[in-house]
Amino acid sequence: MNTPQSRRVCDLVYETFATQGRAPSVAELARLTQSTIESVQDNLDDLAEAHALVLAPDRDAVRMAHPFTAAPMAFVVTPADGHDDRRWWGGCAWDSFGISAALNLEVRIDTACPQCGAAISFVSGPATAPPAELVVRFPRPAALWWDDVVGTCTMIRTFCNRDHAEQWTVDNAPGSGFIADATAVWRLAGPWYGDRLHPDFQPHSREHNQQLLDECGLTGPFWQLP
Ligand SMILES: [Zn+2]
Ligand SMILES: [Zn+2]
Structure with missing residues (x-):
């Protein structure tokens, strides 16, 4: 830029x-x-x-222009205010929270649990945390996200609960990934994407983003940014 x-x-x-x-x-x-x-x-x-x-x-x-994506992905993000007829594809669980943060808007997020197929639909916003039992599974370490960023987002999914995410991992990708509470990812999306639409937005430094991960308890080798 x-x-x-x-x-x-x-x-x-x-x-x-x-x-x-x-x-x-x-x-x-x-x-x-x-x-x-x-x-x-x-x-x-x-x-x-x-x-x-x-x-x-x-x-x-x-x-994609994170947190936005041009093509259908696993999440639909709708303003909680029914008079606002905008609608977005969420590229992943994190981006869906990111759209809410970037727009400073309370939204409904719709997706499906990859393990059991159940519809997951909840309201989330800058001051509204997602349901506590939901979890988000990240498929690969932060250092590899941009090797295939669309593929990474496609696999950052919301599950009904930790059991479903763990069972999915055993069945499909044993020993891989990281399961985080959805509330931690929601907290991360606030400062990560909250300034994205500001007219004076400046891309975050690697150090800044690493600090944001740290503050949400996302620490250790898996979360080490490249
Ligand atoms: Zn499920
Ligand atoms: Zn994403």
Whole structure:
């Protein structure tokens, strides 16, 4: 995000996700920034390189701009206020809390337990913690998240309870992952994503984010950021 133009492109991506629940197209970004498709494409490449967003495999569309995602994933995030008809895909359990934090908005989060298939639906918000029995399973250590960030998000899922997450792990990926209380992930999402839509947002340093993990009790080698 080292040029005003790429900063503008990034802000427009986030703005469009926040207000419309979708990613802007490259042509749209070119029009809005009064520049060319080629130059917007360069900006998007730079932003993806900096992990400010994630491009689709052909690099011609925005796939994710954390906590937002352009394609259906396992979570649906709906404003708790029924008069607000915006709606978002949550890329993962953490991103779903992140959308609420970034928008400073109470939301309903809908997903399904990967182990038993039960629908899980609850209200969460900046001042509303998720139900205490819910847990979130992280598939791989923090150092590996960005090796396949879409795949990582796809696997950061909410389970009914710790038993279901443990049984799922035994059946599908023995000995791997980390099971955290959903309340810890909710607390983490606040400061991790709460400033994302601020006009003067600056990407967090690695040290800053490591500190945020520490403060939520997410410590040890699994949580060591690269
Ligand atoms: Zn379950
Ligand atoms: Zn995610």
